Amino acid sequence: NEYLHAYHSVLHLQYNKETNTLALNRVASGGTIASLLGPVAEAIAQLLVEGDATLVKQCEHPDCILWFYDRTKAHKRRWCSMALCGNRYKAAQFRKRSSS
Ligand SMILES: [Zn+2]
Secondary structure, X not given: OHHHHHOOEEEEEEEEOOOOEEEEEEEEOOXXXXXXXXXXXXXXXXXXXXXXXXXXEEOOOOOOOOEEEOOXXXXXXXXXXXXXXXXXXXXXXXXXHHHO
């Protein structure tokens, strides 16, 4: 709540030349730490209210600090990114098996 309350934002109308469309975005006003952390605090608050906390998981790679929201159907996702941590883990397992 501290960061949610400290976050001040304004609406910003933005024109996209390539698609000839307008978009209404919310942007931080001011350059304080609170305004930088505000969008993060909002996203977390929204997740806590609307999301399923059991689907927030920590990446299983031992060297990774990332968490993710498991949107897979079976809810068995293990990695923040298959391309990064999943493959790193599989390559390490393969090296282990090959060397023994
Ligand atoms: Zn990871």
